[in-house]
Amino acid sequence: MAVRKVVIYPADILEKNCDKVTKFDRRLIKILNDMYDTMIEFDGVGLAAPQIGLKQRIAIVDIDDELGTVELINPEVVEASGEQTGPEGCLSFPGLYGEVTRPNFIKVAAQNRKGKAFVLEAEGFLARAIQHEIDHLNGILFTSKVTRYMDEKELGGGEKE
Template sequence: MAIRKIVMHPDPILEEQCEPVKVFDKKLTKLLNDMYDTMIEFDGVGLAAPQIGLNIQVAVVDIDDETGTIEMINPVVVETAGEVTDVEGCLSFPGLYGEVSRPETVKIKAQDRTGKFYKLEAEGFLARAILHEIDHLNGILFTSKVSRYIEEHELEGMEEE
């Protein structure tokens, strides 16, 4: 396992449409393991391949609940419902937070590390994290969806609520 370097904005790879994964091998398994370790090391809840400099459709999400780690390869959003606005940040934008509206629920179809297709339904914070990472794979940054930026002192007040 290795901790990878996080790519920071304005690196152009963060705004590129990622290529689908076609080969499911030991290199992909190692990449997924490294991405998980990197996400944990930098205290994130999700990480997409472009955030470590790779232009491929791979992302991991782990919001530290009973769902465990979700590995998404070539994910596609099948359906969304509802809308909720909440605060988001991003490992590629350290110290930057903003209010972002996203669907309350999401259904996705993706592949696992062996190439097997699966479907997943998520709601709330997990849905938000999944959609944030899928946006990364499509070259969409959370900053393009921010309705209001949050100052650090405002963020501290929100955590106490």
């Protein structure tokens, strides 16, 4: 396992639609493990493959709750409802934070590291973090959804996604 370099904006890969994962092998497991190490090293709560230079539909999220680390391969939001507005940051935009409105509840269909399909329901901060990472896989940056930029001191313990 290794900490990888985080891709910083502006980099073309951050605005590209990622390719579907079709091979579930040791290389994928290494990528997932490296993504986890990288996310922890940079104090994030989520990381998407394009943020480490890979144009693949792979994302991980860990908001430090009982669910632990959520690995999402080829994730798609299949249901969304409600609304929440809150602060977001991004490891690819160091020091930049903004208020973003997203659905409060989501249902996501994805695959695990072995290719097994699963459905995950999430709400609140977990839903926010997952949506942020799925946006990365679709070439969408949180800055396109910011309604108001914030100073770091306004965050009060918010996490970088």
